[in-house]
Amino acid sequence: MLLRLIFVVVSAFTLGFxxxxxxxxxxxxxxxxxxxxxxxxxALYILLEAEFLAGVQILIYVGAIAILIIFAIMxxxxxxxxxxxxxNKQWPFVAVVALSLFGLLAFLVSQVAWxxxxxxxxxxxxxxxxxxxVGPYVVPFExxxxxxxVAMIGAIIIAREKE
Amino acid sequence: MLHSYAFIAIFAIIAFGFAxxxxxxxxxxxxxxxxxxxxxxxxxxxxxxxxxxxxxxxQYYLFALIFVVFDVEAAFxxxxxxxxxxxxxxxxxxxxxxxxxxxxxxxxxxxxxxxEWQ
Numbered sequence: 618m619l620l621r622l623i624f625v626v627v628s629a630f631t632l633g634f635x636x637x638x639x640x641x642x643x644x645x646x647x648x649x650x651x652x653x654x655x656x657x658x659x660a661l662y663i664l665l666e667a668e669f670l671a672g673v674q675i676l677i678y679v680g681a682i683a684i685l686i687i688f689a690i691m692x693x694x695x696x697x698x699x700x701x702x703x704x705n706k707q708w709p710f711v712a713v714v715a716l717s718l719f720g721l722l723a724f725l726v727s728q729v730a731w732x733x734x735x736x737x738x739x740x741x742x743x744x745x746x747x748x749x750x751v752g753p754y755v756v757p758f759e760x761x762x763x764x765x766x767v768a769m770i771g772a773i774i775i776a777r778e779k780e
Numbered sequence: 781m782l783h784s785y786a787f788i789a790i791f792a793i794i795a796f797g798f799a800x801x802x803x804x805x806x807x808x809x810x811x812x813x814x815x816x817x818x819x820x821x822x823x824x825x826x827x828x829x830x831x832x833x834x835x836x837x838x839q840y841y842l843f844a845l846i847f848v849v850f851d852v853e854a855a856f857x858x859x860x861x862x863x864x865x866x867x868x869x870x871x872x873x874x875x876x877x878x879x880x881x882x883x884x885x886x887x888x889x890x891x892x893x894x895x896e897w898q
Binding site: 750759761772 | 782785789833835836837838840841842844845846847848849851852853854855856858859860861862863864866867870871874875877878879881882884885886888889892894
């Protein structure tokens with residue numbers, strides 16, 4: 618019962634800040650609301666007992682992605698000052714598309730059986746993940762490193778292109 | 781497991797309440813008699829000029845991008861570090877290879893001058 622209450626509070630926090638993000642007139646306020654929404658998602662992961670995912674969510678999304686987006690906003694002149702209206706002429710069409718997507722997803726969620734596993738959770742899931750990284754999943758682990766290098770080199774090339 | 785996170789939740793609630801309660805209480809008990817001089821940002825000194833929102837140097841973005849890459853790298857290495865005591869030399873070499881590939885990327889950034897401040 619208490620867990621359900623906490624879930625409702627955390628979900629309201631996450632969705633409230635997500636709503637604030639799309640309705641805020643200032644792009645900078647949107648970015649701050651997005652960071653708060655990311656924190657709410659991390660709390661949801663903890664409620665699902667996915668500690669590592671929650672840590673990664675805070676480390677990468679709140680710590681890095683939000684900073685990156687705030688930097689991108691603060692680097693561009695103009696977007697800081699002008700408060701653009703949040704809706705334009707196309708909003709009825711977008712509302713129809715968004716509502717039909719919501720309807721489709723809600724229908725799918727209600728149709729799936731969501732089987733519950735009664736098996737005991739692993740003793741130390743993070744250590745198990747670490748062992749899996751260097752054991753059966755060593756090739757994806759190394760490829761992830763190559764992917765990160767590719768992302769870094771690509772970012773440098775695109776950022777330096779203009780000079 | 782969730783019980784250990786209850787402390788974080790309680791801490792967050794107290795921290796938020798602490799920040800809100802002080803100004804809220806001050807707002808409740810203070811007399812409200814505003815005038816033009818009181819509402820000034822500074823009582824004395826030079827008035828501010830220019831915009832509050834200044835444009836940042838574009839180079840910060842490149843640093844932030846490189847930071848994201850190494851942040852993801854750290855996230856990958858955490859589980860490995862937790863399991864380190866139960867792993868052998870082979871795992872150490874694999875993690876070293878993982879880091880070496882990224883050091884290659886860092887060397888590239890360095891040689892390209894992406895880390896130079898202009």
